[in-house]
Structures are given as C-alpha cells and as structure tokens.
Amino acid sequence: MSDQVVDVYVAANGPQAHFLRGLLADAGIDARVVGDALQAAGYNTVTPPHLWVRADQVEAAREVLTDWEAQSHQPPPEDRAPPTWDCPTCGAEVDADFDLCWQCQTPRKPY
Ligand SMILES: [Zn+2]
Numbered sequence: 001m002s003d004q005v006v007d008v009y010v011a012a013n014g015p016q017a018h019f020l021r022g023l024l025a026d027a028g029i030d031a032r033v034v035g036d037a038l039q040a041a042g043y044n045t046v047t048p049p050h051l052w053v054r055a056d057q058v059e060a061a062r063e064v065l066t067d068w069e070a071q072s073h074q075p076p077p078e079d080r081a082p083p084t085w086d087c088p089t090c091g092a093e094v095d096a097d098f099d100l101c102w103q104c105q106t107p108r109k110p111y
Pocket of ligand 1: 105
C-alpha cells in the first residue's frame with residue numbers, strides 16, 4: 001500500500017498547518033492538510049487541522065517537524081512590553097518614559 005497516509009501532526013490552526021505543509025514540501029515531503037477544509041466551509045468544528053503524509057515519508061516528516069518544534073519553542077526573547085509604573089495616588093498606569101503621572105502629575109516614587 002504505497003498510498004497509505006499517516007497522520008503525523010496536529011496543527012494549532014489552519015495557517016500553521018499550511019505553513020508546515022510548505023516546510024515539508026521544501027524537504028521533498030508531500031503532505032496533506034486535513035481538517036481545515038471543514039472550517040473554511042463554515043462548519044463550526046473544533047477539530048484542528050491534521051497533517052498527513054505518505055507512510056514511507058513519515059520518518060522524514062517527523063524529523064522536519066521535530067526540528068521546527070525545537071526552533072519555535074525556544075524561550076521567547078525578553079518581554080518586549082514597555083515597563084510601566086502604577087501611580088500611587090490615582091492608580092493610573094504610566095509609561096516608564098514619564099516621571100510624572102499623566103493623570104494627576106504625581107512624581108514617580110523612587111524604588
Ligand atoms: Zn496619578
């Protein structure tokens with residue numbers, strides 16, 4: 001059965017599934033996204049898209065997906081949210097760039 005397919009991965013969502021399908025295609029693996037067609041057709045399904053590959057390409061596909069997971073699950077860079085301080089007088093959240101509360105002009109307390 002050379003056309004047997006194996007479910008190798010459950011993607012978080014459709015775009016991710018199609019991204020991974022492209023990644024597998026780059027590696028010479030012919031993957032199929034199964035499941036998100038239902039969502040596209042308007043069915044309210046909670047089934048996430050699956051990636052299917054031919055049985056003889058399962059090992060190669062798993063390798064690609066494992067590499068991808070290792071890369072994408074690296075610790076995120078430092079929290080990029082700008083630091084803020086809370087005004088002790090009115091409780092407003094003030095951007096760290098400002099030393100006075102934008103709402104009541106209370107100066108920032110030195111820590
Ligand atoms: Zn304030």
